[in-house]
Amino acid sequence: MNLKTTRLSGAAALLLSIFALAGHPADALAAEADQTDRVVSGIVVDSNREPVVGASVVVKGTTEGTATDVNGYFEILVGDDDVLEVSFLGFSTADVNVGKSSTLNITLREDMKFLDEVVVVGYGTQRKGEVASAIASVKSEDFIATPTNDAIQLVKGKIPGLQVNTTDANPTSSSEISLRGITTLSSSTSPLVLIDGIPGDLNTVSPSDIEQIDVLKDGSAAAIYGTRGTNGVILVTTKKGKLDTPAEVDFNASVSTQQITRTLPFLNAEEYRSIVAQGVPGTWDDGANTDWLDEVMRTPVSQIYNVSLKGGGKNTNYVASFEYRGLQGIMKQSNTNVLYPRIEITHRMFDNMLKINAGVSGYQRNYHVSGDGSSFNTEIYRNALIYNPTTPIYQEDGSYSYMAKNAYDNPVALLEEGGGEHQKTYLRMYSDITLTPIEGLDIKALVSSSVYNSAEGYYETSKHPNSIRATRTGFASRGTVRTQDDLLEVTAQYRKTIEGHSFSVMAGYGWQKNHYQFYWMQNYDFPTDETTYNNMGTGAALKAGDAEEYSYAQEDVLVSFFGRINYSYKDRYVIAASLRHEGSSKFGANHKWGNFPSVSVAWNVANEPFMEDVDFLTALKLRAGYGVTGTIPTNPYMSLSRVNLGSWVFFNGEWMQFAEPSTNANPELRWEKKKEFNIGVDFGFLNDRITGSFDYYNRNTVDLIWNYTVPLPPYMYSTMTANAGSMRNEGFEVGLNFIPVQTRDFQWTSQINYSTNSNILTSLSNDSFISSGYSDQGSTGEPLQQSTHRIQEGQPIGNFYGYKAIDIDDTGHWIIEGKDGQPKSVNDAVPEDKQVIGNGLPKHYLNFNNSFTYKGFDLSITMRGAFGYDILNMPRLQYGAPSMLSRGNVLKEAFEPKFGKVPLATDQALAYVDYYLEKGDYWKIDNVTLGYTFNFNTWVKRLRIYAMVQNLATITGYSGIDPEVSVTGLAPGIDNKNRYPSTRTFTLGVSVKF
């Protein structure tokens, strides 16, 4: 057998690949060689599908071999029975059976041990083996296939304990994120998001630009972020250019459309007419047949284009990218158009002693608004549900059909006669300088400024139902918002390893200022509708004192000193400790500063000498950590005695403004603190074919910030923002990764994540603030006007609190269980009859992700579910009663018997009873993506086409549109009756690498 390395032209390679795609092995080429020896070509790529340059390709058992070229391409003369041995430094060697193939796509796996992955920690990076805290890390190759609406969806279901909830399909809304339960009462429950170390939202960065997402889950990891760390920290690392790498251009394009997953079964025109014929009170027939939902919905088309350039020379690397997203929503006119520009350059000088990095990134986002200050006006959807299906859209004279009923508007008129635009820009400017005077010591200074501007306008024409009702000619509002977040951070880090003793020390200072301002005005009675909101001065109402305008500004400062020490011995014993000393301007004079310590330890059992012979175990690490994090109140100035001048009094014959205290000032306001204990184990078996982690945590929040009831008198107001109360969350997380099949052509990886959390409000009082121990939360909205939830000492957050319906009487009125356990009519109900009737917080989350690659094909299926919670089905509560016929259309079930007896009476007012609570458990086939990748040896290096379905199917007993309802805050689990419907999305896309 002799070795021949022939370089085919790029065109021939392309031809070859096309043959391969067409399913015809390159018989023509094979025929030219003899039966045993023939030319086989192939491409060697890494798991990112990047070509591996200079990999050795050898016929096993011989010295015959070649190396891959700059495109990862090779050719070799082989026989059918030969085995190719492909190897390259840093990768596991792959043995490839040649068989009948004439082209080979070979993927080399990075020879990285599970515990050798680099994870991003606060102010630095560490090997997973060195980490003693609970940190989850997801690299871009494991992301959920793009396009996604926001960055966090890349890791949806990938991190145990991190819940990403998509509650509607509004193109302007973003996901709800929560980590390890609810740990605060009144502050945000969203994790801190840092993009390359700079605070930002998850929608301030294009998902395509992200290289890695790390989540600091437990207190020992997050304590280094002090007061912002309680809800966990999400560290987003963007893609960077590499030194000594030729310029590389990626282009991605996708187009998608959506369909509604389910529509609510309201009466159609014919069914409604039959109700009219029965003479049911409040119904009437206008003679037409209108499908209102159809009139306000559409088949949307969304497009995303992204181009990025990255590379680097000897001392300088760079990345630049640009993305356009034109997303349409399923409700007419709802949309969002986004541009994501980004450019970043890093330069090293003085023999790498100094590294300078600078960049800008951000977005421009414009979207249509159909409500004053909102994006999509959910009134359009609500009215499309309830508007009489026998009413025509237009009256005979061409004007919109109209009725002067409250909360009853022609949805088409709302849609077409009102509208405007929000135009937002966000710019993040940043630079850092790293000085490395001696080996192991990095001194880094980071400055950044993030500026957000929003210009908002909205207009209602004279034909808009609101204008007709209020007899005004046109209505307009304008508003602006500007925020500026400035950051300065200086850190110094020193690492040293002496004879198996590794240690690193980090210390730093941080200063952050957040400034917020807004202005908003409205006006009406305009001389023409033509100028919409672009000529506010021509309206008459502001001059007459009837319209309103506001402006506001606030600012807060956060200053911190922090440090961390890590020590490990021979990668077996790890100990880390950190401390943050942090001050916020929001607190009382005596409590500005707080200390947030952490300590964590780990034992890498697998690295012990006595484990050397245990071959099946590749990793085993035991971890334990404890850390304290804090929470700042949402609003500044709560500790100050402020004077409000906004109220007027008639005094001395004229209206004049007077001074009054704004709130009960609390100079004792201080940090809310969360103390968290976490133990965990990381393991890898069978050459890391099975890896995983278990974590148990116990988080105790003390000094809960809340508006506590205070005695009035002596206080002027009945509540005060103060610290009292405590809450506990306890939970368990499992993450398991399998590689069940790994062959040359076929690989199957599988992931199972499970988490559970239990929450209890242990106290809502302390010595100074004695509360009744409960607080009612949530609202059914009008016309019922009732709270839905109760938080109560000794109970978990999320309890639904209402009447328990046990029967219905002969005339169609609810019978509830009284306080004494005896049945009574709901009309005689008193508040004491209310009881806990369910809980809206899921107890269990489970994710099951699978991905398959076969030759050029890739298939990924992600599935997830939430279990053990109840949903308050507001659409049924609100529209499932015949009394609501007086307000518009109702659900078919309004006429169905309750408890198998009789339907509700027409004079049974709406009631908040547990009949409307349903089990929310669901299992979703969330994302299915099928792709095929072509590798070329030409100016196009790689091309991938794919098709994707999101929210494909939901298995659930819940009868509403989608059981994935909002589960954050103190009133979780309500299926809002006006909720923008959820959809199924179909996407076709292409990625090209040049």
Add this chain to the structure above:
Amino acid sequence: MKKTFKIFLSILCMAPMAGACVDLDETVYSEVTEANFEYGTNIGTAMGMVYKDLKVIADYTKNFCLQEASADAIVMPANSTGWLNQGEYRRLHHHSWTSEEPTIEAFWNEFFGGIVKCNSALDILNSGRLQASRDEVEYAKNEVRAVRAFYYWYVTDLFGDVPLIKGSEQVMPEKTTRAEICEYLEQELLTVIPALTEETGPAQYGRMTRGAARALLATLYLNWEVYTGTPRWEDCIKVCDDVINSRKYELERNYKDAFKASGMETSPEIIFTIPYDYATNAWGMRLHVASLHSECAKVYDIIEGPWGSGCISGVPQFIDTYDTDDGRLEDTWAMGPQILPNGQTAKCAYDRKGQDLIFVNEMPDGDYVAENEGYRMHKFEIEAGAHQNSSTDYPLFRYADILMMKAEALLRSGQAGAGALVTQVRERAFRDSNPSKATVTDDQLLGNSSYKYGSVKNYVYTPDGDQSPVKFGRMYDELGWEFAWECHRRRDAIRFGVYTTKNWLSHTPNGDYRIVFPLPEDQISANPNLKQNPNYVN
């Protein structure tokens, strides 16, 4: 540790900036801190806040429903457009309210907030921070004390024994008995009355004047027997006479003129009032939108219409007590067909959609009604172009109050002259229909009420419950006709012994202890020194 930080800092920040690196003082932009605020020369800046919380009085979600929907003249039933509001209004009608009613809590918070603001205003006035003359400051202090007395009268009338806080000391107060509070209020008022101005007119409109303080003192004396067990009729008569003899007040020629949307600053009848104003957010007067039907927006040409088919209605049995010639029936109630500007009758829109919108004086019961059942509010002028919060003011004391209080005190103390005073008030109501009917005699006033007490179910009236005559019942009726919608009825019903004894509509008595409301549960929890009122379990 701190020292290390400082050294670290001085390296990090250039020396002059080092302070800024750890500066955590708050910068306030849209508000002013108390410490920095300049009160200036206008005394209203410092004391304006004492009047703010009075606006709660006409608020149907806070005070109005407690005063009116718990008594026998007004009811707030649910209907197909809502208005159940967790059953609060229904429980007021049934006298089954609990200590957790949001209405009670809201009222407590606003009114005690007003009291604390009075104390706070006195502190500011005493602090010397105002650039005003000594006389001006002294006058203001007396005015604030009079306003505080008004708040205290109101809370003790509603709750009985309540905390009495006279200064800004931060203690967890205990309750003071109603009798002690009344004595304190009497002393306060007697002290400040001579110091307050007797003048009326725009400069004093909406403020506590000598007349207003006297009207308050007279009201206190009128109810002294209820509050303390001992009557003070003679004192009541004397204070009323002081007002009458001051010759600063007289009745408006027309009943309606006392409730106009504008021009009230010069009304001779208004002694004390709450000025409301849409444009300056002096909001709270929303009785029209809570009572009328949404279609009435077109009838009255108002910008923001009533909500659904409205709620606050007259109890049919009460409406039936009116003499049909009494002009106040039409001036007080929206009844019959609702006529649009084009002359046509407005249409029902909800459960009786398509039918003419005719307010009828009948109800199946007090709990749930059809959209056009019950007479509605027509008393306070609804200006064309009005918003949900209207600019129509809400009188607290009118000259008619003085005349009627004196009449009642005379009647109750067995003296002659009540009939003449009541006749004086009635004259304008019958002037255009049947002037002879205006006259009422002392003897008539002593007679029984014309109210047919008893319950109503499925439109059927049953004369059940306590049917014994109401003492001075005609006087009670006269008060009802004159002061409907003015937050008098509960107080009058208690004084005339009706409140906890009679049946009306769906109401049956539910305990004498309900002449006072329970303290809000939140306050009982937050202040361990507060004890709940008798018989209220929670």
